[in-house]
Amino acid sequence: MDLRQLVVAITAACFLGLGLQSTASAGIIGTQDYLAAETRAGHLAEINTALSRADVQAQLVALGVDPADAVTRAAALSDTELARVAEQMQTLPAGGDSLLAVIGILFVVLLILELTGVTDIFKKI
Amino acid sequence: MVAARATLLALAAAAALAACTGVDQLVAEDAGRELTEVPFFPQTIHQCGPAALATVLGASGVDATPEQLAPLVYIPGRRGSLQVEMLAAARSKGRIAYVLEPGFSQVQAELAAGNPVLVLQDLGALGIRRWHFAVVIGHGIDRDLVILRSGTRRRLILRGNDFRRTWQAGGNWAAVVTPPDRPPATATGPGFVRALADAGRSLPGPALEAGHAAALARWPADPLVLLANGNDAYANGRTADAIRLYRQLLSIDPGNVAGRNNLANALLDAGCPQAALAEARQAAAQLAPGAALEAPVRDTLAKAAAAAGGDESLCRPK
Numbered sequence: 410m411d412l413r414q415l416v417v418a419i420t421a422a423c424f425l426g427l428g429l430q431s432t433a434s435a436g437i438i439g440t441q442d443y444l445a446a447e448t449r450a451g452h453l454a455e456i457n458t459a460l461s462r463a464d465v466q467a468q469l470v471a472l473g474v475d476p477a478d479a480v481t482r483a484a485a486l487s488d489t490e491l492a493r494v495a496e497q498m499q500t501l502p503a504g505g506d507s508l509l510a511v512i513g514i515l516f517v518v519l520l521i522l523e524l525t526g527v528t529d530i531f532k533k534i
Numbered sequence: 535m536v537a538a539r540a541t542l543l544a545l546a547a548a549a550a551l552a553a554c555t556g557v558d559q560l561v562a563e564d565a566g567r568e569l570t571e572v573p574f575f576p577q578t579i580h581q582c583g584p585a586a587l588a589t590v591l592g593a594s595g596v597d598a599t600p601e602q603l604a605p606l607v608y609i610p611g612r613r614g615s616l617q618v619e620m621l622a623a624a625r626s627k628g629r630i631a632y633v634l635e636p637g638f639s640q641v642q643a644e645l646a647a648g649n650p651v652l653v654l655q656d657l658g659a660l661g662i663r664r665w666h667f668a669v670v671i672g673h674g675i676d677r678d679l680v681i682l683r684s685g686t687r688r689r690l691i692l693r694g695n696d697f698r699r700t701w702q703a704g705g706n707w708a709a710v711v712t713p714p715d716r717p718p719a720t721a722t723g724p725g726f727v728r729a730l731a732d733a734g735r736s737l738p739g740p741a742l743e744a745g746h747a748a749a750l751a752r753w754p755a756d757p758l759v760l761l762a763n764g765n766d767a768y769a770n771g772r773t774a775d776a777i778r779l780y781r782q783l784l785s786i787d788p789g790n791v792a793g794r795n796n797l798a799n800a801l802l803d804a805g806c807p808q809a810a811l812a813e814a815r816q817a818a819a820q821l822a823p824g825a826a827l828e829a830p831v832r833d834t835l836a837k838a839a840a841a842a843g844g845d846e847s848l849c850r851p852k
Contacts, residue, residue, distance in 0.1 A: 436795070436798075436799050436830050436833040436834035436837055437765070437768060437795075437796050437799045437830070437834075438765075438792040438795055438796055438827055438830050438831075439765055440727065440731060440746075440761060440762045440765050441731055441734060442827075442830075443761065443792045443827070444727075444728060444731050445826075446792075446825075446826035446827050469609065471611065472609045472610060472611025472612055473609070473610030473611045474605075474608075474609060474610065475605060478605045478606070481606075481626070482606060482619060482622065482623075484735065485606075485619075485622035485623065485625060485626045485735065485736065486618060486619070486622050487622075487732040490618040490621070490622065490732075493618065494616065494618055494619075498612075498616075499612075501616050501617070501618075502614075502616070502617065502654060502656075502663070502665040502704060503609060503612035503613065503614030503615060503616055503665055504582055504583050504586075504614050504615055504617075504620075504654055504665040504666050504667035505580040505581070505582060505583060505608075505612070505613045505614025505615060505665065505666075
């Protein structure tokens with residue numbers, strides 16, 4: 410068991426302890442419970458959610474996020490968001506680039522054209 | 535190499551100027567709609583997520599700098615921020631994050647209501663994806679122009695087609711951030727209650743209830759909105775209000791098992807065991823086999839049956 414699996418297991422255990430108690434006990438169906446029942450079926454989904462949460466947290470840490478921030482960030486995601494992120498952390502669009510990046514590409518393209526002799530704009534004459 | 539770089543910069547600057555002055559003149563001639571008060575946070579490299587988030591949060595009344603938000607949304611290993619984390623971070627600041635239905639008309643409707651719109655664009659070219667978050671703050675009316683807070687540009691004006699091409703590549707994704715008691719212009723009742731529920735982890739109870747109340751004012755006949763308000767009334771001991779709201783819900787949606795179950799509980803609290811038992815029986819009869827709500831409905835039926843067993847009155851004063 411590597412470190413990531415260990416983190417997942419421990420966190421999952423914590424969330425399971427909390428998660429399974431959340432179902433209404435007084436007979437009233439809360440708004441949250443009702444919405445949860447609409448979108449998923451029972452305890453199995455709660456376990457998956459807990460596992461996804463731990464997994465997302467571990468993935469964030471692996472991608473360089475501060476471990477303490479990773480805990481709050483994974484906790485801030487809804488059930489459906491968690492499921493998506495857990496599966497697609499590496500492929501979901503990550504907005505980060507400005508036009509600077511495009512200019513960077515342009516620079517590289519011009520440099521390649523220069524080096525291959527197609528253009529000579531970089532030559533000092 | 536220095537000369538080369540200077541040449542390149544001059545070229546880029548000339549191109550940028552040429553592109554912008556033309557469009558700026560177009561917008562000056564246009565009686566466009568623009569939210570000029572929206573704050574601006576110029577982004578640093580890869581930090582368009584925190585900058586755009588600070589922009590929409592600022593417009594919604596939450597002061598936060600990109601530097602404060604980066605630990606909530608930036609992922610170093612991806613050199614960017616994910617859409618869902620942008621939404622989650624807005625919620626963690628006590629706001630509602632609402633994803634719009636695709637379509638520029640939705641964006642326009644939000645702008646008309648004073649809400650700047652967070653968008654995801656793909657600024658890449660030649661098959662290389664370059665995801666970018668920006669904030670739409672206005673658009674032309676006579677001419678097809680879109681005005682954004684974007685990157686290091688306080689007021690970037692794009693031709694409508696150019697904007698829509700980059701926006702479509704990101705799935706036409708757009709979201710607004712509003713205070714919990716101000717449903718977005720394009721929201722639906724159920725969509726807004728879900729957005730509130732998603733924010734429920736970080737919203738204090740009264741803010742959540744204020745959101746439900748605002749939803750009721752706007753969608754007085756929506757079953758989910760009525761259920762949420764009934765539940766708030768019940769949780770606060772306003773049993774008579776809860777009963778009224780649950781009954782109203784059932785008059786619109788008689789098959790709503792959760793509403794009927796909760797009505798039975800409220801009737802029990804109000805000292806009406808026979809009426810509660812009748813509702814609890816009906817809720818149990820309406821349950822689909824294996825339904826997720828089965829456990830609480832059985833609990834309610836058992837409670838109502840026990841209460842009604844020693845009490846024949848339909849409703850006794852408490």
